[in-house]
Amino acid sequence: MMLTNSFSMLSSTESFTTLEHKLWDALSIIREQQVHFQDFHLVTYLLFLQKEGALDFFITTEPGRAKEDLRLSISRGDREKFELNRLIYDAFYPAIQYVSEHNFYDLLRLICSMDRDSLDIHFGDLVENLIFRLSKTEGQHGGEYVQPLELTRFICALASPYAGAEVYNPFGGLASFGLYFDKPVNYTGEEINMRSWAIGMIRLLGAGKASNSDFVVGNSIANWNRRSKRYDLIVANAPFNVKIRKDEANLLKYHRDGYSSIQPSYFDTFLINNSLAALKENGKAIFVLPSGFLTNKQPEYARLRQVLVENDFLETVISFPGGLLSNTNLPFCVIVLNKVKQDRSKILFIDAETSVKEVSKNDKRIDADRLLSIITNTDSSLSEASTTAFPEAKLVYIEEVVNNDFMLNVNRYITVELLEDLDGEYVELGKLLKPVKGSKIGDGLSGKLIRIRDLSNDKLDFEIKVNELVEVDLPKNASKLDKSALLITIRWKTLKPTFFEYKGEPIYVSPDVVAFEVNEQKVDVGFLVQELSTEYVTAQLNKYRTGTTIPYIPINDFIKVRVKVPALREQRAKIIGATFKTLEDERIGIKKEAYEELASIKHSMGTPLLKLNASVRNIESVLNKLDHEWQSVKMSSKSNQTLGDAVNSLYLNLKLISNLLKTNELELDKSTYPLAQFDAIQFFQRFVNELRANDKNKFEVRLEVSSDVEEDFKEGAFIKANEELLEIAFNNIVENAQKHAFVKDNEKYVLEFRLDLYLTQTSAYLYIQVANNGKAFPHNFNIEKLTRKGAVGGSTGNSGIGGYHINEIVKWHGGRLDLMTDPYLTFPFTTVYEIYIPISGSQGNNRYE
Numbered sequence: 001m002m003l004t005n006s007f008s009m010l011s012s013t014e015s016f017t018t019l020e021h022k023l024w025d026a027l028s029i030i031r032e033q034q035v036h037f038q039d040f041h042l043v044t045y046l047l048f049l050q051k052e053g054a055l056d057f058f059i060t061t062e063p064g065r066a067k068e069d070l071r072l073s074i075s076r077g078d079r080e081k082f083e084l085n086r087l088i089y090d091a092f093y094p095a096i097q098y099v100s101e102h103n104f105y106d107l108l109r110l111i112c113s114m115d116r117d118s119l120d121i122h123f124g125d126l127v128e129n130l131i132f133r134l135s136k137t138e139g140q141h142g143g144e145y146v147q148p149l150e151l152t153r154f155i156c157a158l159a160s161p162y163a164g165a166e167v168y169n170p171f172g173g174l175a176s177f178g179l180y181f182d183k184p185v186n187y188t189g190e191e192i193n194m195r196s197w198a199i200g201m202i203r204l205l206g207a208g209k210a211s212n213s214d215f216v217v218g219n220s221i222a223n224w225n226r227r228s229k230r231y232d233l234i235v236a237n238a239p240f241n242v243k244i245r246k247d248e249a250n251l252l253k254y255h256r257d258g259y260s261s262i263q264p265s266y267f268d269t270f271l272i273n274n275s276l277a278a279l280k281e282n283g284k285a286i287f288v289l290p291s292g293f294l295t296n297k298q299p300e301y302a303r304l305r306q307v308l309v310e311n312d313f314l315e316t317v318i319s320f321p322g323g324l325l326s327n328t329n330l331p332f333c334v335i336v337l338n339k340v341k342q343d344r345s346k347i348l349f350i351d352a353e354t355s356v357k358e359v360s361k362n363d364k365r366i367d368a369d370r371l372l373s374i375i376t377n378t379d380s381s382l383s384e385a386s387t388t389a390f391p392e393a394k395l396v397y398i399e400e401v402v403n404n405d406f407m408l409n410v411n412r413y414i415t416v417e418l419l420e421d422l423d424g425e426y427v428e429l430g431k432l433l434k435p436v437k438g439s440k441i442g443d444g445l446s447g448k449l450i451r452i453r454d455l456s457n458d459k460l461d462f463e464i465k466v467n468e469l470v471e472v473d474l475p476k477n478a479s480k481l482d483k484s485a486l487l488i489t490i491r492w493k494t495l496k497p498t499f500f501e502y503k504g505e506p507i508y509v510s511p512d513v514v515a516f517e518v519n520e521q522k523v524d525v526g527f528l529v530q531e532l533s534t535e536y537v538t539a540q541l542n543k544y545r546t547g548t549t550i551p552y553i554p555i556n557d558f559i560k561v562r563v564k565v566p567a568l569r570e571q572r573a574k575i576i577g578a579t580f581k582t583l584e585d586e587r588i589g590i591k592k593e594a595y596e597e598l599a600s601i602k603h604s605m606g607t608p609l610l611k612l613n614a615s616v617r618n619i620e621s622v623l624n625k626l627d628h629e630w631q632s633v634k635m636s637s638k639s640n641q642t643l644g645d646a647v648n649s650l651y652l653n654l655k656l657i658s659n660l661l662k663t664n665e666l667e668l669d670k671s672t673y674p675l676a677q678f679d680a681i682q683f684f685q686r687f688v689n690e691l692r693a694n695d696k697n698k699f700e701v702r703l704e705v706s707s708d709v710e711e712d713f714k715e716g717a718f719i720k721a722n723e724e725l726l727e728i729a730f731n732n733i734v735e736n737a738q739k740h741a742f743v744k745d746n747e748k749y750v751l752e753f754r755l756d757l758y759l760t761q762t763s764a765y766l767y768i769q770v771a772n773n774g775k776a777f778p779h780n781f782n783i784e785k786l787t788r789k790g791a792v793g794g795s796t797g798n799s800g801i802g803g804y805h806i807n808e809i810v811k812w813h814g815g816r817l818d819l820m821t822d823p824y825l826t827f828p829f830t831t832v833y834e835i836y837i838p839i840s841g842s843q844g845n846n847r848y849e
Contacts, residue, residue: 014114015118016125019118019119019122022114026046026110027040027043027827027828029103029107030043030107038095040134041092041195042092042107043107043111044127044131044199045092045198046108046111047114047123048202048205049070049111050111050112050114050119051116051120051206054073054074055070055073055108055111057073061108063101063105064105066104066108067096067097070108088198088202090194091194091197091198092195123206124206124207128203132146132149133825134827135326146326147237147325148366150366150367151324151366152180154368154371154372155235156181157372158372158375159181159233159235159286160181161181161232162183162232163183163185165183165232166185166186166230166280167181167186167235168188168189168229168231169235169236170238171191171236171267172189172190172191172197172220172236174191174199174200174203175191175200175203175204176200178213179204184209184212186212186214187204187209187213187215188213188214188215188231189213189216190216190217190220191215191216192217192219192220194217197216197217201215214227221267224274224278225278230278230280231280232283233285233286234278234283234286235287236275236287237287237288238268238271238287240268240290241266241290242267243265243266244264244265244266244267263300266300268287269301269304272285272304272337275287279337279339282339282340284336284339285337285338286336287334287335287337288332288333288334290330290331291319291330291333293408294333294407294408294409295407295408295546306406308337309398309401309406313337314408315337315347316334316336316347317335317348317349317350317408318334318349318352318371318410319331319332319333319350319351320352320353321353321356323758324364324366329756329758329759329767330757331759343378346395346396347401348378348395349396349410349413349414350374350392350410351393351414352392353392355367355370355374363825374393377390378393393414396413401413409546411545412543412544425564425565426563426564427562427563428560428561428562429559429560430559430560431519431522432519432523432528432565434519435514436483436515437479438479438480438515439480439482441474441479441480441508443476446473447478447480447506447508448466448469448470448471448472448507448508449472449474449510450469450487450498450500450507450509450510450513451510451512451513452489452496452513452840453677453840454469455487455488455489455513456497456498457494459530459533462499462526462529463498463500464498464501466507475510477510477511478509479511480506480507480508481500481507481508481515482502484501484517485502486498486499486500486515486517486528486529487500487515487516488514489513489514490514490553490555491552492764492840493763495533522568523563523571524568524572524575528563532563537563541553541558541561544557544558551763616650619647630643630644631647632644670722670725670809675720675722676723678719678723680721680755680837680839681709681713681717681755684753684755685703687727688753691734691751698742699738699772700748701750701753702750703753703754705755706754706755706757708757709755709756709766712757713839717755717766719813719837719839719840720813720838725809725813728805728809729809732805734751735802737749740774740775741774741775742772744775749772749774750772750829751770752770752829753770754768754770754771755767756768757839758836763838764838765836766836767834767836768833768834768835768836768837769832769833770832770833770835771829771833772830772831773830775830776830776831777830781821782821783817783818786807786819787803787806787817788804810835810836810837813837814837815836815837815838816835817833818833818834818836819832819833819834820834
């Protein structure tokens, strides 16, 4: 591609494994510079140059001239491709400049040691492996995003364009969609980020697909369909939940040619709206979208879904769980638009959760073959829409979608086994409950306010104790309730049914709390509260829940839920039986946890003990400088005790405390730590700031908050937890790093806290990662060994009680603890703790409703 004098610097071929090891050695050289994550892709660029013979100059390069010689090599290359080569070089120029001349020379020497014939064979696999491995860490830190390989291959196979088809890929990213079609196509795409474009271009060049590609640096919003063509296929993965800038929106007034009558204000609505007009009459479009698109009630989303359904463009809707994409943990969906769809008047809905394989705890992958089998084996000859051979898929007539207000959330249409036979004693909640509309209030009032956090999760103790409520200043949107009612929350994953018995004193409820009058002639309140937590009711609630970050059930859907309603006498007998069972379970639980008290506390005292010992040693050092005879100085004229005796006594007592704590095997009584709702973001900001203040000279402490958390929880991400317990858990993690990972004096150690979202169909979790770049755990050390009580790990032989109690504390909060030690997944860190804590609420967030 570039330069003359093309020759290999090694005569013997090298295996893929040998080349891969050299790649990771190259990354280690860059890592020494403490560069940004995206700069690691400089290795991708240099690898490409070596394959193309563009680094032959290095054989005569002297140390100190490597950067300049590379620039000259680019300028003297193939004149026909000079502009392309220069653009790619410019994209990586900042990274080249950031690396020191010495390290850049070492980097080139290592890359040039790779046999070029071997690179010709393995280049594609090496680059793809490097990109996808880096994305495991990089995507969460704002680097170049690459979608999962299995997702790309699935979409390309699903699209299956004919040879020579015109394919348009706006928001092209790393040009993934230009690589995996099984037939040659004419690929057109844009990517606004120059570094991402350059990596994508290298992939196309390396795969030999650049000649049929028109992939440029460009803005797909402002320069939509720059070639003014009609396409056989449009495929894209647009940025999630991103609004169009005002300057771009002004341009759209002159370039808008979509179907809907609403001006798009988000990337995804713009993409779909304008793609319909850019497709040929027999064209198809496939998009990766945030799940919120399926239910978002904003007018432009609602109108666009209506257009897709009423014009019979929508062919398939596939929902995917969270945790599959590297740049976000949000669930997402794939929708297929087809102007000449085979199954007219029907839409195929697929829940892809069962088509996701868990390769390991930290590696989930899409089973593309299974999904394709579901789609190809859907029985379109059936006289009416029904389930296919796969229970997670269903063909639905568009009339049913219209009757559901064009809502497209898959769980609304997929048949659940538990819901197949709800006749007989099963009654809709709408026949048992009557909505109670509280009266509006004026400004400046105070009263007893009920919010989501005040509702009960207890199936036995579910009544509001009005006398225990404290009067507060009431918000304007609160409403007054002066009659007995069952209160529920329509947000989040649980209803928290709570009964208010009116005895003359009213309460006030926030808009998130809905009140219902109960027909007690038909159903006992206590029985209904228990029934609302049963598995079959939960399955129905999941069917109707909408929203991505904050699950939400419309009241009109809630009252469609069916519950089993036997005779009142049978209902009350069931309540008594449930009460006895709960009391017995509590007795067993109290017995089991009675001896849990001191172990976690003693482990959390490790850090203060280390600091006390260090302080005593510092005092000794200062005294030695002041007076070499200080140890013989008497404490007082009336005592024979010397200053040396006092210091030795300090050491002995500290050692005694340490030994007592080591031998004490009692545990932490978590039930003595009450749970309360607080903002997790503020908690970690304070915790990290305290670490910085205490240990600023020992290691760097970072806090990374993902854009998902910042955007969706601007008023705070609330968790129901105990701050003291969480501090114990995270102090244990910090202490483990200080004792066992940060063991060298002159290393630049980093302790990084990351906050992100992890979402399932019904739950939202705060996804916390604590990463360090110190000494790695021993080989084959895993989460089971970390959390085993009394386990021994590492050269210190210390008890594993810390890991055990970290896990116990996380579980106490309804969460989960994982550990990543695979260097491919943690790079450039060595150890990553992963903690999932349920999010219980947010203030002022109604984005997904």
